[in-house]
Amino acid sequence: MKLPAPPTAQSFRSPLHHPRVATVLGRWLGVAVLVCFLTGLFSHFQQESPAWLHIPTRPASLYRVTQGLHVLSGTVAVPLLLAKLWTVYPKLFEKPTLKTLLERLSILVLVSALALELFIGYLNTLQWYPWPFPFKQTHYALGWIIVGALLVHIAVKIPVIQWRKEPLPPATTDLTRRGLFRTVAGAATLVGITSVGQSAPPLGPLAVLAPRKPDVGPQGLPVNRTARDAGIDPLTASWRFTVVGPQQLSYTLDQLRQLPQNHSKLPIACVEGWSQGAHWEGIRIRDLLHLCGAPASSRVRVVSMEKGGFYATSELPPQFAADPLTLLALRLNGSELALDHGFPARIIAPNRPGVLQTKWVHRLEVLA
Amino acid sequence: MRARIMLGATGVGLGLWGLWLLLSVLEPRALFHLPLWLGGAVVADDALLVPLIIVLSVVVTHHIVRTTLLYVGITTLLAIPLLLRQGKGANPTILPRDYLRDWLLLEAIIIATGAAVFLFQRFTFNRSRASSDDIGGR
Structure with a gap:
């Protein structure tokens, strides 16, 4: 043939x-x-x-x-x-x-x-x-x-x-x-x-060809890494949030809630393209810096309770730490943070990728 | 000509920078597999997807039918990974839709729209022919 x-x-x-x-x-x-x-x-x-x-x-x-x-x-x-x-x-x-x-x-x-x-x-x-x-x-x-x-x-x-x-x-x-x-x-x-x-x-x-719906998830917000994936253990009574700076600060969750709270309306925007606006409530990072005697424009290392992973720690450059919108958030859309959104405390800052909005935060270290 | 050479040289420079990045971060195993995947991407385009479009555009000559089929094709291409991974997301907020239902719905809408345009054109074409002098299209 x-x-x-x-x-x-x-x-x-x-x-x-x-x-x-x-x-x-x-x-x-x-x-x-x-x-x-x-x-x-x-x-x-x-x-x-x-x-x-x-x-x-x-x-x-x-x-x-x-x-x-x-x-x-x-x-x-x-x-x-x-x-x-x-x-x-x-x-x-x-x-x-x-x-x-x-x-x-x-x-x-x-x-x-x-x-x-x-x-x-x-x-x-x-x-x-x-x-x-x-x-x-x-x-x-x-x-x-x-x-x-x-x-x-x-x-x-x-x-x-x-x-x-x-x-x-x-x-x-x-x-x-x-x-x-x-x-x-x-x-x-x-x-x-x-x-x-x-x-x-x-x-x-x-968006029938999109892998995300921006309103699907706990508290109306999608999740990238769940608490289970991150190996987060349940909170015990001995849990403390610490700030390592010129002075050392240590707070229980209730004490954190007693500190002056502020509101930010900021989006979570993921590297994978999805994003959603949300109302956050918590303590301004610059207020925490003030409390520990560090200048508002300090570089801050954020440490999570996450086990392993690239994003268990992140760094806030000075301009982000000083920004009044940047919070150690305790509440999201009117209620306490869901575990998958970083309970008890997470970072939320303007103009940042979601992977740097570190969840399950238990320590801040002032670097400079 | 000088501008062209400068542009080309800049391009070669940026490409080599990318290559250096690959060589410096990828493990030997990954470096071995990457060219296979790059080749696979070319084969998928030049031996599968583009020939499919060529065959389609030769076989289907009516442009509304052809456009409709092309739109069905491109949306299906993007839907395939979603359909394959439905229910296998790393957590419930990834791929939360019923993608099979949504894909069928999307294709139904595309086909219905194509059919509506087809019928509309046919209707207006017949009317314009009927109202003109050269009845019979001659």
Whole structure:
């Protein structure tokens, strides 16, 4: 039996495989990738702040917006990437020359890294990790590789991007260039609308493709790490909250409740994209610093009762410790903190990723 | 040309920085597996998803039907992990929906919308033909 000949670049007759179409879709995908990269970088620096970087505490919802955008742009990039790959698909069957071989290598890097990045990023929002490499480090490194390969790709393609004179070949189907763009924009919008509700609670009911509903969880707030996962033991009568500073302070839970309480309306915004606003009640960190004789602008280490894990301790940079919105929260949405939200006490601060809003706190250490 | 070379060189630099990050944090086992997963991502796109779209766009020529099927496809692609992991979340606040019901509902809405647009266009097309002089479409 004779097999049919493999396709060549000429087998694909649709004029929509034209470079002018690829340029437009490439721009859309490029914008999504850029937004995703910059918001991802911001999230990375939030968690691993280099000494030279001063992260502001306002706007209080900044991280909520940037991380919501990170997951949204990544999700929307899925249909955009598929559309872009579809337009340039005939190129895959062109005979390679030495000159195009290098270019193809850069495209292979770009496509493989971007496709895997979107895949592992999406699965991370479900907390599903079926691959044998660490998510966070790989996701971060691939981000740099994608942006690097994208710049190389743009540098190679600048003559094609700038070349607009040649008319498009005649249409062979009823789908026009505009029609294709409308279809792709529609797919991106559809995917966006059915997932953005995990970060924007008013759209929550529509978010059928989102792994979170922002109002589902104890006290109307989702949970990432439960008390059981964190190995939290039940509180005993001997439990004390301590502050280690110029003076040592030690409080029972009742004594903590007697200290001046303040209110903050702040969102919990997770690295995985979901977020939800909440009312918190507790003691200002700067009041505790004042009580122990430390300046309000002190760097503070927050120590949790969590057993193990990357986030058993966190550090509050001076500007966050001094902010009047930053609390050692004891109450959430009108009642005592649920165990899964960090009972008896947790940190809540403006413009910070959820993983740094340390739960089950039992000690603060003034560092400087 | 100079700008192009600068842009390309910056790109190579950033890419190498990413590669160095990978090499410095990943264990040998992970470094061995990562290229396999990268290759798998390309195969999934270039040997499965894009050919599927190509076949679909060749077989289905009516653009409303085609767009409807593409929308069903892309939303289903994103729904697959949710459906697979339903009930297996690390805690009850992860994947709290009935994703099977919601996915079926979403596809039903997409198909119903596609059908409505299809019928509407057919109706207005017939009317415009009937009201014009060239009855019979000639």
